[in-house]
Amino acid sequence: MEFSSPSVLFLPGPCNTCFSPQFFKSSRRFKPRREPWFFRSSRVVRFSETSRSAIGGKVVVNAESLKDAFPKAGRRSRAVEYHFEKLVAYFSAQLVQQIYKAQEGHCSFDMTGNTLEKASSNFSKGLSRASCGEKQTQKEGKTFFQSVYNEDNFLTSTLCNQEALVVFPSTPSPSNSTIYSFRTGEVLDGEDLTPALPYTLNKDEKRDSSKQWKYIEPLLSYLPLEDLYKVELALRLSAEWIHNLVGNNSSSLMTKALDMIEMLASFNVDKYCLIASILSVLEGKVKYPTLARLCLLFDYSVLNILREYIFMGNMAHLMLDMPEGNSTWVKTHLWASITDSRAVLLRLVERLWSLRQIYKWPLYIQQSTALETLQVFVPLASAAGFGRHMYEMGDRSLRILFPQSYLKLEKWHLRIRDNGQRVLSCAQRELLTCLMRDPFLVRLAEQFTITGRTKNMVSTFMKMLKQNKTKEQILDFIAMRVVIRLRPGVRVEHGDDTELAVCTRVYEIVSSLWKEVEGRYKDYVIAPKPNGYRSIHTTVQHPSGFPVEVQIRTEEMHLLAEHGTASHRFYKGEIE
């Protein structure tokens, strides 16, 4: 059976517990008049009955179903609709939380205040009473799927859209819930669950979190209002969960979550990625199923992002123990296994955040983190196209691993950088003038684009490390690239290769203009690299004393080198 568009299925009751619409109608336990309009809607919330003969026999409460059950919701004003959404999501999440406590006691409702809190507590009591309706519903619900499909239309449609299912076992206990894949029916993870006991934030914490949210909210102004509410909700719920699960350390984790949101906001990521970033701070603090369960309270995509995020972290750890030669294979494998680019972004942002805080950690952790970053995450950032992140991660890691040498290089770099820029601009102008005056080139080429760069510190140091060179032996501190646009339809005589002829002519002009450095000529046009990369490379000695690397290629070759199989991102990312 095909299931599309993932969403979350909430199963808030213990096994053998059944709720009928009548129960909700008659019980009045929700005190509808005292609740917001949510409970004053013209229709009663429809909960479906199931029995143990089906998947464990659960009451299914689905946020989407709840919404469907209120057809009027869509017609109300936007503000009211958002309010509704917010309540549904919040209420459902709280219901699921109740499974982790002993059916009684109170449940905190930080956002909606006492009224909903009371309702929740009443609901909780209702759970145990309702279980006496078991026999009747067992009969009704013997064939769970059939009854759902035939009798319960709104649930049918929403069930078909599920991708994952959280099943709580017959004896409600924090330690034996299971998460099934709705697609395959497989158990996603059978490990024990850690209880997420409800916790009420104290006054200071509430004040703190609202203060922080005020700061974060404007950064997320690109999100639709509805999504913004969901992120805020996730943040508030997570504040509680994090406190329950990790205790006193929670404030530092919340700071991390807020920092990550701030960093991710600059990429305009969607709500799922933001929610995953909040929950990601629990990685390593709680068992995976617990984390998965929390993700599923929001959306299956949140779980997927976090699963891949964790996978990337684990693979990176593994690499530390591997011989150097295997690293490219691992990176390539990692790259091929990740399906969600948001997971990559989240992992990179997390790594950058860690590196920014790293000086608080013991030295050996600093060093292994830095090494891992250089081996895996810097190349990945390059392959993913996050140049700014790549640079900062590389810079911070190198400072940790090679403090003295890197500092020396920095001084040298600062001293020569401006000079290098001047030489570069000068050389670019000179070369362009010569190319435009050459009759052979003017006949065949329509346009020359000469770009240039001075090599940054990270790139210089990495090259020194990889090729075991001193900074003086790095000959491409200044580099220029000539990209030639050929005139359409114009060819060289005798059927020779026009592209090769034009590139070679440019090379001849370069080498006549400046003295060539010996042994630096490489012709990847005649002999392309295995990845298809084509270009002529040479290095010349500029009169200023700086060596200058020159790359010569046509527009077609350039496209391949930037976006094709020889893409610079993958080349720099060391991914095959």
Ligand SMILES: Nc1nc2c(ncn2[C@@H]2O[C@H](COP(=O)(O)OP(=O)(O)O)[C@@H](OP(=O)(O)OP(=O)(O)O)[C@H]2O)c(=O)[nH]1
């Ligand atoms: N897109 C792409 N470019 C390639 C490929 N192979 C080489 N290059 C470009 O050529 C430059 C130098 O290549 P080589 O001449 O073969 O190597 P060398 O300078 O280290 O001796 C690279 O610079 P670099 O110092 O390695 O990096 P950077 O200066 O570009 O940052 C890169 O810009 C490839 O497969 N794909």
